[in-house]
Amino acid sequence: xxxxxxxxxxxxxxxxxxxxxxxxxxxxxxxxxxxxxxxxxxxxxxxxxxxxxxxxxxxxxxxxxxxxxxxxxxxxxxxxxxxxxxxxxxxxxxxxxxxxxxxxxxxxxxxxxxxxxxxxxxxxxxxxxxxxxxxxxxxxxxxxxxxxxxxxxxxxxxxxxxxxxxxxxxxxxxxx
Amino acid sequence: xxxxxxxxxxxxxxxxxxxxxxxxxxxxxxxxxxxxxxxxxxxxxxxxxxxxxxxxxxxxxxxxxxxxxxxxxxxxxxxxxxxxxxxxxxxxxxxxxxxxxxxxxxxxxxxxxxxxxxxxxxxxxxxxxxxxxxxxxxxxxxxxxxxxxxxxxxxx
Numbered sequence: 200x201x202x203x204x205x206x207x208x209x210x211x212x213x214x215x216x217x218x219x220x221x222x223x224x225x226x227x228x229x230x231x232x233x234x235x236x237x238x239x240x241x242x243x244x245x246x247x248x249x250x251x252x253x254x255x256x257x258x259x260x261x262x263x264x265x266x267x268x269x270x271x272x273x274x275x276x277x278x279x280x281x282x283x284x285x286x287x288x289x290x291x292x293x294x295x296x297x298x299x300x301x302x303x304x305x306x307x308x309x310x311x312x313x314x315x316x317x318x319x320x321x322x323x324x325x326x327x328x329x330x331x332x333x334x335x336x337x338x339x340x341x342x343x344x345x346x347x348x349x350x351x352x353x354x355x356x357x358x359x360x361x362x363x364x365x366x367x368x369x370x371x372x373x374x375x
Numbered sequence: 376x377x378x379x380x381x382x383x384x385x386x387x388x389x390x391x392x393x394x395x396x397x398x399x400x401x402x403x404x405x406x407x408x409x410x411x412x413x414x415x416x417x418x419x420x421x422x423x424x425x426x427x428x429x430x431x432x433x434x435x436x437x438x439x440x441x442x443x444x445x446x447x448x449x450x451x452x453x454x455x456x457x458x459x460x461x462x463x464x465x466x467x468x469x470x471x472x473x474x475x476x477x478x479x480x481x482x483x484x485x486x487x488x489x490x491x492x493x494x495x496x497x498x499x500x501x502x503x504x505x506x507x508x509x510x511x512x513x514x515x516x517x518x519x520x521x522x523x524x525x526x527x528x529x530x531x
Contacts, residue, residue, distance in 0.1 A: 291507065
């Protein structure tokens with residue numbers, strides 16, 4: 200006969216055993232829990248402007264399956280946590296990129312994917328229209344090298360970002 | 376039709392406006408025409424039953440050391456022949472009539488030539504920049520183009 204925790208007798212519960220054997224309690228710190236939530240649901244904004252976008256699609260599709268890291272794509276910045284800048288950013292596109300970034304809710308992260316987004320890549324020299332690195336526009340958390348990077352490289356970048364998120368201290372600001 | 380015959384037919388109708396035929400090293404051959412007659416010659420090439428150049432495959436601007444040019448590549452789907460038409464323009468304020476009422480496909484390509492070379496197509500129904508932002512200064516595919524230091528505060 201199993202014991203129901205709701206009928207475990209009158210009076211305040213004393214000690215962890217008082218709730219009965221079916222009640223489960225986990226003790227941990229809030230930072231860890233919040234960071235775990237954040238890194239396990241990295242919804243990324245579809246921001247594919249060049250051939251890196253093809254690798255991004257490939258990484259999201261069934262063979263590489265970004266879903267298993269909790270990363271799924273969103274077509275709107277307002278539901279996104281992560282912007283994967285996959286491709287060449289021109290000066291005309293720069294304004295749109297910044298506007299999309301500003302529309303994303305905090306906390307937000309940026310992965311710069313591929314040479315063009317990192318430094319301008321093949322357009323670094325003698326190009327009047329390409330922004331020489333997306334870090335001139337928005338803060339970048341992880342740079343993924345490659346032209347374009349393979350899906351494995353992008354997944355490695357996402358895991359690196361998850362490790363960065365794991366180290367965040369969410370309550371440090373409240374103390375100061 | 377052979378390029379020579381096309382050139383002769385254009386010369387018969389427009390006289391001096393057909394300047395020369397460039398055959399050596401060009402495929403297809405280029406009719407060089409005077410820029411102010413481009414629209415009429417285009418209409419003639421499109422409507423003449425022996426020509427029927429109903430498709431403008433490509434319109435491009437060229438920057439030579441001493442002058443600009445606009446090159447039109449024409450193809451006839453009905454007959455299957457093709458020809459190039461070229462008009463030379465001066466370095467200072469290059470402009471010529473638009474052909475977007477002859478071939479509507481010309482519009483985007485004229486806008487591109489306007490955007491990157493600064494060639495003005497008179498009478499076009501929508502001549503705006505197409506690739507660069509609207510407030511961009513200068514025409515980047517010109518050989519004497521000087522890169523700006525920054526655009527909207529971002530280093531170029």
